[in-house]
Amino acid sequence: MATQTASAAQTHQQLFIGGAWGEAASGARFNDQNPFTGEVIGTVAAGTREDARRAVEAAASAFSAWSRTPPAVRQRIFLDAATILERRRDEVVGLLARETGCTFGFAMFQMGFVPGLFRQAAGLAYAPLGQVLPSDNPGTFAMGIRRPVGVVAAIAPWNAALILSARSIAAPLVAGNTVVLKPSQDSPFVGGLLWAQIFAEAGLPDGVLNVVTHAAGDGSTIGDEFAENPKVRRINFTGSSSTGRRIAEAAGRNLKRVVLELGGHNPLLVLRDADIDYAVNAAAFGAYLHQGQICMSTRRIIVEAPIAEEFSTRLAAKVAGLKMGDPLEMDTIIGPLINQAAFDVVSSRVSDAVKGGARLLAGGTWNGLVYAATLLADVPESSDLARHETFGPVAALEVVANEDDGVVRANASAYGLSAGIITGDPDKGLALADRIEAGIIHVNDQTVADEPQMPFGGVKDSGWGRFGGSAALDEFTELKWVTVQSGSHPFPF
Numbered sequence: 001m002a003t004q005t006a007s008a009a010q011t012h013q014q015l016f017i018g019g020a021w022g023e024a025a026s027g028a029r030f031n032d033q034n035p036f037t038g039e040v041i042g043t044v045a046a047g048t049r050e051d052a053r054r055a056v057e058a059a060a061s062a063f064s065a066w067s068r069t070p071p072a073v074r075q076r077i078f079l080d081a082a083t084i085l086e087r088r089r090d091e092v093v094g095l096l097a098r099e100t101g102c103t104f105g106f107a108m109f110q111m112g113f114v115p116g117l118f119r120q121a122a123g124l125a126y127a128p129l130g131q132v133l134p135s136d137n138p139g140t141f142a143m144g145i146r147r148p149v150g151v152v153a154a155i156a157p158w159n160a161a162l163i164l165s166a167r168s169i170a171a172p173l174v175a176g177n178t179v180v181l182k183p184s185q186d187s188p189f190v191g192g193l194l195w196a197q198i199f200a201e202a203g204l205p206d207g208v209l210n211v212v213t214h215a216a217g218d219g220s221t222i223g224d225e226f227a228e229n230p231k232v233r234r235i236n237f238t239g240s241s242s243t244g245r246r247i248a249e250a251a252g253r254n255l256k257r258v259v260l261e262l263g264g265h266n267p268l269l270v271l272r273d274a275d276i277d278y279a280v281n282a283a284a285f286g287a288y289l290h291q292g293q294i295c296m297s298t299r300r301i302i303v304e305a306p307i308a309e310e311f312s313t314r315l316a317a318k319v320a321g322l323k324m325g326d327p328l329e330m331d332t333i334i335g336p337l338i339n340q341a342a343f344d345v346v347s348s349r350v351s352d353a354v355k356g357g358a359r360l361l362a363g364g365t366w367n368g369l370v371y372a373a374t375l376l377a378d379v380p381e382s383s384d385l386a387r388h389e390t391f392g393p394v395a396a397l398e399v400v401a402n403e404d405d406g407v408v409r410a411n412a413s414a415y416g417l418s419a420g421i422i423t424g425d426p427d428k429g430l431a432l433a434d435r436i437e438a439g440i441i442h443v444n445d446q447t448v449a450d451e452p453q454m455p456f457g458g459v460k461d462s463g464w465g466r467f468g469g470s471a472a473l474d475e476f477t478e479l480k481w482v483t484v485q486s487g488s489h490p491f492p493f
């Protein structure tokens, strides 16, 4: 298998198709930019639909052999990939900062998560893939057998680039599928080509994993290829709800199943019996980790009236003290937003909300693409900030009279990804959790958490399907009903 040894993105990076590194068919390249400094850290091949088609062909050719690979081989490849990634830890942490503006703490979280994801995937190679089913027909032995689906297209975002791209390929590959990964134009290396390097070194056969990078604006035609090419049997998409809707529409027209992991507008309920110090720390972590660029970020903090004043004063003071600046400095909490377009959305939504009557309790300032941690109260119900996910370090505080009103407000959203409930009474928290419309709910914790084996996904506009452990195996396998008759049985004619 061909290898590319350049370890970082300072050089030119090529597409990885059929086990070979190469330029895009058009020969075009694009710049990979550091969002904090604006520096060009490398150039990357700008793939198009034609390259995506070649990658699907390569994946389709590799499928038959890979789907029959013994579990021991798949397990060994995933274990080796985990070890190789850990060996490259310092380089990858630096690249996460330089390519995606990721602060040290969140980069280390990603670096801890992904080796665990790969080691658990290694275990899944031996997961039972079927059941014996009782039949009412004498002499019939019936089974439900899970088989890989074929080529899986994986579309990943930039925001937790390492975790989300790794998650998009791990379960599909270990279940015996072949994959074409399309990373975001904002994370072509740490969200894509890195995996081509690591899995090639781990011995993954040619064509089993293919990576097609592309410049801004070309994601949709590559997505169209995935939706329309009959050799692609599943698409998994992690990204915004608006893009997910487009992909679901295109996939639906082609009767293709998709897994959609989309945006969130996640509520944190702080009840009157909460430990206020703990609640303040939880809310700040949930809202501002990775400068609020996490699908699970706490966006709406809903607090019961009796503790509202004390809680909001303490939270505002904490938020105002969060250090902003260079993500390469280890104590930076708030690094840059990913690009100018993201910055413009955040700043215009905050200023519109303030014009509409919202009160700024902290933040609202910026330096370059670094937008300060911002806390607002009295955000008008009709504002974009109140209605939509705003992917940055901005949270809205709201006061409710009691916990029932809190549940109503928590559910007053088109989204349903993650929620948190902070209370001194875990039993009450559990009862409330049952009433909240979200795919993920944490009692006595904020909204941001992930472990590779947990069923991860949302309801409503936050998506369909689940990643994580055996839930992901179900998404990327097809259940076949197979019977064997012992002897013959009578037919009516």
Ligand code: NAD
Residues within 6 Å of the ligand: 155, 156, 157, 158, 159, 160, 164, 182, 183, 184, 185, 219, 220, 221, 222, 223, 224, 238, 239, 240, 241, 243, 244, 246, 247, 260, 261, 262, 263, 264, 294, 295, 296, 389, 391, 417, 457, 458, 462, 463
């Ligand atoms: P995005 O929707 O802009 O892009 C996501 C991916 O889709 C990128 O690779 C992009 O190039 C690609 N893309 C864009 N248009 C496409 C099209 N028409 N067809 C095919 N692909 C297309 O999202 P983003 O800004 O990269 O990521 C942030 C969003 O992702 C936020 O909304 C966040 O909440 C969400 N997200 C969800 C989860 C989850 O697990 N639920 C995790 C992380 C991020």
